[in-house]
Amino acid sequence: MTRTLSRPERIAWMRLARTPRIGPLTFHRLIGRFRTASAALDALPRLGDLTPPSADRAEAEIDAAEKIGARFIACSEPDYPPLLAQLDAPPPVIALRGEAKLLKRPTVALVGAREASGAGMLLAERIAADLGEAGFAVVSGLARGVDTAAHKGSLETGTVAVLAGGIDQPYPAQNSKLYEAISAKGAVISEAPFGTVARARDFPRRNGVISGVSRGVVVIEAALRSGSLITARAAADQGRDVMAAPGSPLDPRAGGSNALIKSGATLIENAADVIAALGDAGVALRPLSTGPLFDTTPLATPVGLPGKVVKLLSPTPIHVNDLARLLDAPAGAVAAALMELEITGAAASLPGGYAALSGAAYPSER
Structure with missing residues (x-):
């Protein structure tokens, strides 16, 4: 049974979650053994060289998040993403800025190459928009390329950005405006402590959260050594559906997504395929309308x-x-x-x- 924590309980929960060398699995084992975070904190000196942050530090982190309109949600609380809570060892606490109710909708993740082709970004944007119109919340990682296109396509219907750094540290900087727009219209979540600047080693954990909050993961353009394949592997390990859009064998950006299809991922070409793979009703697809080919703008070519x-x-x-x-x-x-x-x-x-x-x-x- 879930319930909202009191402020003292939340501070204790944060302290235990932020204790060095206590990951999600150990955290949940401690809660299972001692029943409350406070009791687990009291027992830490007997269990080894484990030093939790002070209550003042945990409270300061909570207050800092609230100043930007974010909040921390424990995995025992009603607003915690329900699919993420089903994992064997979900993140003990996440920061959320925006609408928590979006994560209670059917969710689908769209991920792919940062240096995506125009065709790949258009496909991601179109699928995201159609999924949004069908009632899905679209999840991605706020990266360049496919992630950006997926967020833009579903911004008006509901999109969720998962950060590798703290809830106040969007990455890359060029997506700061998009981050603010998602915070206002959708939801941004992060497992990392407030103020944390994302490092390379933080992205695999972020990818696991992307798949963890989603019913399925769609990969659009991923090279053979791509972080998107880490998301796909996490999805498979978590029992989520893994889907991929096929790409040209001549384009190395499609090598990983094509390999996923060869190894059993569902081949998808549009939102209807995604919805069918998830077992839901289909949606009407929009035509590939392009409008007039040229406008009246002078043909001077901007530098670059x-x-x-x-x-x-x-x-x-x-x-x-x-x-x-x-x-x-x-x-x-x-x-x-x-x-x-x-x-x-x-x-x-x-x-x-x-x-x-x-x-x-x-x-x-x-």
């Missing part, structure tokens, strides 16, 4: 735009208008950048206003 365009190109064709939207640039300027890239042999224009990497569109003669 060709380089930004080529990073989004892949063997999968992408429409000029979609490139313009992803780059927040005029379609005419993007078309001019593509022309420059085509002249240098880096890109190829395709019928219907599409573009791709030149080697994929037109293999070189041998």
Whole structure:
């Protein structure tokens, strides 16, 4: 039975959770043995060289979170994410900023490459938007690329960002505005102590929380040595559904997601496939509308735009208008950048206003 902790209980819970060398498994064993966090803290001197933080320090962390509109939720409380609570050893406490009720909806995680192609980001955004319209909350990690696209696609319907650092430390810095928007319209959660700056070793734990709060995980563009595959493995270990979108064999960004499909992950191409894999009713898909190909904006190419365009190109064709939207640039300027890239042999224009990497569109003669 869950219940809301009193402030003294919360402080004791935080102290035990923040004690060095006490991870989630040990924490839950201590609670199981001593029944309360206070009793477990009293017993620590008899159990070994374990020194919990002071009550003042724990209280200061709680107060600091409250100043930015966040709060700490123990895994014994009603607002704790229900799917995360089902794990054998869930994080004892998480920080949450935003709407806790989002995590009680059906949840699906979308993860993938940070340096994603334009096609991969469009797919992530479209699937996220369609899942949101179908009543799902979309979970991701606030990283560049696929994560950003997934959050943007589901921002208006409900999205959850899981941080590797503290609830006050969004990463990367370029997503600070997105972090604030999610905090206002969705939810941000973190297992890390307040004020913690994310380190490389923190991301695998964050990935486990992403899968832990989700019914299933969808991987869109992941290389063979990708952090997204860590999320997929965590999902499989937690009994969650693992899904992946197929990608071109010519694109190394799709090597990991294709490998997941080979090893048994469900192949998905759209939100309806995701929902079917989860056993729910299907949703109507939106058409691939592109609108007018060119606008009246002058064709002057902003400095650096060709380089930004080529990073989004892949063997999968992408429409000029979609490139313009992803780059927040005029379609005419993007078309001019593509022309420059085509002249240098880096890109190829395709019928219907599409573009791709030149080697994929037109293999070189041998």
